[in-house]
Amino acid sequence: MTWITEEDWACFEAATPSADAAPTYEALKGCLVWPDEGVPGLTPAGIALLDDLLMARALIHSGRPISAWPGGSDRLQRVWDMANDASLPWVGFARVELTEAQQTLLANEVERTLFAGV
Numbered sequence: 001m002t003w004i005t006e007e008d009w010a011c012f013e014a015a016t017p018s019a020d021a022a023p024t025y026e027a028l029k030g031c032l033v034w035p036d037e038g039v040p041g042l043t044p045a046g047i048a049l050l051d052d053l054l055m056a057r058a059l060i061h062s063g064r065p066i067s068a069w070p071g072g073s074d075r076l077q078r079v080w081d082m083a084n085d086a087s088l089p090w091v092g093f094a095r096v097e098l099t100e101a102q103q104t105l106l107a108n109e110v111e112r113t114l115f116a117g118v
Contacts, residue, residue, distance in 0.1 A: 053083060
């Protein structure tokens, strides 16, 4: 695996998912994040991978294709596909589809953030 180190893979494996975790809105990333999605001990490259996964999922949550990322490349799609194809043990893959309440939370937070200070 050249796209992820064995050390980072082990960190993803060791992360503990929580059935009771509730999402919050991460304004800097513009997405919902669950508290158990953090992966302690990642290398800088592993953190970048996790950020890419969060960005890709944020696009999915917003109803846009991953290719809509403003970075203009297909890098996010490749990272998402590689991680899925390899069955990376990241709890965030189980949260691709949002409940109605989570969709409402996301929409409300996006609107609140966009119009804060207006």
